[in-house]
Amino acid sequence: MMKEIKIFSPATVANVSCGFDVLGFCLDGIGDEIIVRKVDKKGIYISKIEGYDLPFEADKNVAGVSALALLKEANPDCGFEIEIYKHIKPGSGIGSSSASASGSVFAINELLGKPFNKTQLTYFAMQGEKLASQSEHADNVAPGIFGGFTLVKSLQPLEILEIPTPNDLYATIIHPQIEIKTSESRAMLPKEIPMQDAIKQWANVGSLIHALHTSNYELISRSLQDVIVEPYRSKLIPFYNEVKNQSINSGALGCGISGSGPSVFALSKGIETAKKVASAMINVYSETNIGFETYVSKINVEGIRILNR
Amino acid sequence: MMKEIKIFSPATVANVSCGFDVLGFCLDGIGDEIIVRKVDKKGIYISKIEGYDLPFEADKNVAGVSALALLKEANPDCGFEIEIYKHIKPGSGIGSSSASASGSVFAINELLGKPFNKTQLTYFAMQGEKLASQSEHADNVAPGIFGGFTLVKSLQPLEILEIPTPNDLYATIIHPQIEIKTSESRAMLPKEIPMQDAIKQWANVGSLIHALHTSNYELISRSLQDVIVEPYRSKLIPFYNEVKNQSINSGALGCGISGSGPSVFALSKGIETAKKVASAMINVYSETNIGFETYVSKINVEGIRILNR
Numbered sequence: 326m327m328k329e330i331k332i333f334s335p336a337t338v339a340n341v342s343c344g345f346d347v348l349g350f351c352l353d354g355i356g357d358e359i360i361v362r363k364v365d366k367k368g369i370y371i372s373k374i375e376g377y378d379l380p381f382e383a384d385k386n387v388a389g390v391s392a393l394a395l396l397k398e399a400n401p402d403c404g405f406e407i408e409i410y411k412h413i414k415p416g417s418g419i420g421s422s423s424a425s426a427s428g429s430v431f432a433i434n435e436l437l438g439k440p441f442n443k444t445q446l447t448y449f450a451m452q453g454e455k456l457a458s459q460s461e462h463a464d465n466v467a468p469g470i471f472g473g474f475t476l477v478k479s480l481q482p483l484e485i486l487e488i489p490t491p492n493d494l495y496a497t498i499i500h501p502q503i504e505i506k507t508s509e510s511r512a513m514l515p516k517e518i519p520m521q522d523a524i525k526q527w528a529n530v531g532s533l534i535h536a537l538h539t540s541n542y543e544l545i546s547r548s549l550q551d552v553i554v555e556p557y558r559s560k561l562i563p564f565y566n567e568v569k570n571q572s573i574n575s576g577a578l579g580c581g582i583s584g585s586g587p588s589v590f591a592l593s594k595g596i597e598t599a600k601k602v603a604s605a606m607i608n609v610y611s612e613t614n615i616g617f618e619t620y621v622s623k624i625n626v627e628g629i630r631i632l633n634r
Numbered sequence: 635m636m637k638e639i640k641i642f643s644p645a646t647v648a649n650v651s652c653g654f655d656v657l658g659f660c661l662d663g664i665g666d667e668i669i670v671r672k673v674d675k676k677g678i679y680i681s682k683i684e685g686y687d688l689p690f691e692a693d694k695n696v697a698g699v700s701a702l703a704l705l706k707e708a709n710p711d712c713g714f715e716i717e718i719y720k721h722i723k724p725g726s727g728i729g730s731s732s733a734s735a736s737g738s739v740f741a742i743n744e745l746l747g748k749p750f751n752k753t754q755l756t757y758f759a760m761q762g763e764k765l766a767s768q769s770e771h772a773d774n775v776a777p778g779i780f781g782g783f784t785l786v787k788s789l790q791p792l793e794i795l796e797i798p799t800p801n802d803l804y805a806t807i808i809h810p811q812i813e814i815k816t817s818e819s820r821a822m823l824p825k826e827i828p829m830q831d832a833i834k835q836w837a838n839v840g841s842l843i844h845a846l847h848t849s850n851y852e853l854i855s856r857s858l859q860d861v862i863v864e865p866y867r868s869k870l871i872p873f874y875n876e877v878k879n880q881s882i883n884s885g886a887l888g889c890g891i892s893g894s895g896p897s898v899f900a901l902s903k904g905i906e907t908a909k910k911v912a913s914a915m916i917n918v919y920s921e922t923n924i925g926f927e928t929y930v931s932k933i934n935v936e937g938i939r940i941l942n943r
Binding site for chain 1: 652653654655656657785786787788793795797823824825826827828829832833834835836837838839840841842843844847853856857862
């Protein structure tokens with residue numbers, strides 16, 4: 326029996342312009358590393374956290390809470406020790422809590438011989454996410470666990486759809502080092518929205534799903550529009566319009582807010598364009614006193630992966 | 635040069651539960667027949683209307699208005715005489731005005747040697763539709779002209795997406811003989827809708843597009859939900875809930891209001907189920923004093939077709 330496993334749990338982009346609360350995709354290159362080890366004593370024990378200052382108590386740590394949700398269901402005759410090597414900054418808007426919450430349950434599931442499917446793992450990870458965002462969401466968790474693009478069709482019952490990823494699609498991310506709380510970012514959204522805007526939004530969601538199925542990059546571009554959320558949330562991100570305009574001018578198919586921000590994502594056809602977009606984004610923030618990090622990544626169709634066992 | 639053409643312009647179902655104002659599909663077996671003949675004198679001349687009492691003046695008839703919109707653009711050195719054999723009852727909710735508006739421009743385009751593409755024909759037909767519904771819509775026009783399932787991605791610029799149709803998909807329609815005016819039916823809808831409902835709706839739109847691409851009938855079924863419009867408009871259709879429940883109980887994948895009603899549509903896998911659904915619908919209205927007509931139809935992937943030339 327396998328005793329220990331090390332996994333890479335990638336960052337993710339939720340919402341994807343038109344798909345507020347339902348769409349997401351998976352990044353590569355940036356993510357948390359998690360080591361999980363079987364121990365005799367039942368329970369979840371977080372023994373190491375590197376990178377950021379986060380709670381060690383299992384019931385206060387997103388990776389611990391999701392792991393506890395899994396254990397409650399599996400009730401194995403052992404416990405698990407977790408080491409978290411955190412590379413995704415909490416609050417960055419690219420699924421930091423989600424990566425940890427998903428990573429721990431993915432790893433434990435492997436050590437238990439895979440009793441749970443990906444949808445069940447998504448459910449457990451959502452319990453960890455809830456600790457961070459005060460509400461149940463799967464739009465970051467699902468793309469991490471399934472890989473590629475995912476659509477959260479419904480939460481109750483939980484149903485995740487795997488949408489095909491065109492082969493030459495790359496993401497560029499810029500993370501301006503400012504703080505936006507997910508809870509605040511949600512609170513600023515209206516509870517009611519104009520019917521005419523909603524119609525535009527669901528036309529774009531349908532269109533984006535069709536474009537991903539047909540690898541139609543131009544249609545992806547025309548579908549990456551957000552008439553509902555961006556007008557509100559973009560105000561929280563300094564120089565958002567400049568970053569967006571410069572990204573589009575540099576050839577990006579589209580550009581939007583990653584999750585609830587402050588990270589901004591762009592999608593491009595081909596890595597060369599994605600790199601040009603990164604340069605354009607960097608140019609905007611270089612002229613400000615805001616620190617930033619950028620990532621260029623192929624869409625990660627695999628999702629969480631095993632580094633060694 | 636071809637002088638005369640006879641075409642069949644099918645009925646269509648708009649909205650398709652979750653896709654209010656953007657989705658539609660094309661029926662077979664029920665539709666208008668239109669004969670168009672080249673004449674020397676410039677202009678549009680409606681020489682015959684059979685079936686229903688509709689205006690002969692070209693600028694007051696939907697087929698005439700759409701034809702005039704085409705002529706304005708094409709400016710040919712001739713005119714056209716139109717005979718309309720109307721089989722779709724006006725106000726039935728299965729695209730009666732749309733079928734006539736689309737049919738005339740499709741036929742004239744053939745006689746002119748196809749100078750216009752399907753999107754351009756949709757635009758002309760929309761001008762006729764506007765006369766009937768007082769607002770610009772393509773959700774009935776597009777499936778008639780393109781066939782199969784269509785998504786109206788945007789009106790300005792006009793962009794129509796052709797969504798794949800699973801091979802074994804059948805529609806059942808019941809048209810209760812009551813009158814609902816499209817304009818009234820639109821006026822009763824709220825101008826603002828809850829964000830949470832809108833999110834459910836666009837998850838279902840995305841999910842339905844994915845399901846059509848993957849011929850996943852069960853997912854089609856789970857996606858055919860309308861949390862926005864049905865709660866309002868279903869009140870205008872007597873026995874709507876009974877028809878819907880009996881359709882689902884008889885095996886329909888889903889059931890909803892066709893366009894703005896009063897027709898109700900159901901989708902089923904296989905013609906046998908579609909026929910059972912028709913029987914179930916008939917049972918409901920047979921016990922009332924409301925007259926009705928029913929149709930069972932394969933999804934028509936061809937759209938408008940030429941009967942002879």
